[in-house]
Amino acid sequence: MTDREDAPAGEGEKKGGCLPPGLLVTLEVLAGPDRGLRYAVKSGRVTIGRKDADFKLTDPTVSGLHAQLECAGGRLFLTDLSSTNGTKVNGERIESSPVVNRDEIQVGETRLLLSAGEDRCGEYQPETDEEDTGESRLQPSASILIAASLPNPELPPSIHIVLEAIDGPDRGQKLRVARRSTVIGRGPHADFILSDSAASTRHCQLEVHNKDKMTLKDLASSNGTRLNDSFISLVKVRNGDLIQIGATKIRILIHLYGR
Numbered sequence: 001m002t003d004r005e006d007a008p009a010g011e012g013e014k015k016g017g018c019l020p021p022g023l024l025v026t027l028e029v030l031a032g033p034d035r036g037l038r039y040a041v042k043s044g045r046v047t048i049g050r051k052d053a054d055f056k057l058t059d060p061t062v063s064g065l066h067a068q069l070e071c072a073g074g075r076l077f078l079t080d081l082s083s084t085n086g087t088k089v090n091g092e093r094i095e096s097s098p099v100v101n102r103d104e105i106q107v108g109e110t111r112l113l114l115s116a117g118e119d120r121c122g123e124y125q126p127e128t129d130e131e132d133t134g135e136s137r138l139q140p141s142a143s144i145l146i147a148a149s150l151p152n153p154e155l156p157p158s159i160h161i162v163l164e165a166i167d168g169p170d171r172g173q174k175l176r177v178a179r180r181s182t183v184i185g186r187g188p189h190a191d192f193i194l195s196d197s198a199a200s201t202r203h204c205q206l207e208v209h210n211k212d213k214m215t216l217k218d219l220a221s222s223n224g225t226r227l228n229d230s231f232i233s234l235v236k237v238r239n240g241d242l243i244q245i246g247a248t249k250i251r252i253l254i255h256l257y258g259r
Contacts, residue, residue, distance in 0.1 A: 061108030198246025
């Protein structure tokens with residue numbers, strides 16, 4: 001199985017209900033033997049595991065039927081199915097827990113990224129300054145609703161980011177990053193539009209979570225995304241990092257004011 005291959009739907013998924021109209025839910029393997037594998041959730045209930053599951057993994061530390069992702073009442077819930085090695089959400093071991101966009105799920109030694117949203121901004125969820133105690137994740141009844149369309153707010157003045165193409169057909173092109181989520185690609189709806197034929201319509205996405213955390217995510221592109229010469233799925237970025245898409249190289253320039 002290749003690094004950007006989509007997993008086929010399992011037989012069990014056909015028995016579940018449907019997701020709410022317009023809701024897009026995907027699971028992507030960030031670490032483990034199946035790294036890079038993506039699974040598009042099509043029904044209201046799917047199982048994750050190594051044998052008779054909808055989303056099948058090859059990790060030997062994953063149980064045959066390890067966990068279940070379910071949509072109920074406009075919320076997503078993850079339930080451990082009495083697995084041998086347990087299930088975690090953002091590092092916390094759970095039995096049943098609500099999950100939201102961009103939560104990290106761990107089954108055995110495999111780490112998954114959950115994306116839930118309606119449009120390209122739906123894969124971004126702003127962080128708050130409030131401390132996350134983790135308590136809300138332990139109560140399945142917590143009112144964590146799935147937003148149909150999450151906002152893409154402007155960056156605060158204290159964060160200044162510029163993307164500059166330093167090599168390739170668009171050499172010299174620059175973009176002052178104005179919002180929290182920025183899509184790079186060849187399509188007309190991308191924020192940083194490239195003419196490189198190796199670029200996908202929506203190739204990768206730069207997200208600014210806060211002044212200390214900025215990430216780059218490959219958006220299931222045809223030819224992959226590199227950061228500093230290494231293919232990536234989801235990775236933190238820093239000032240001076242180099243994004244490579246085909247023949248195009250883009251420098252990330254970050255300046256934080258007030259430091």
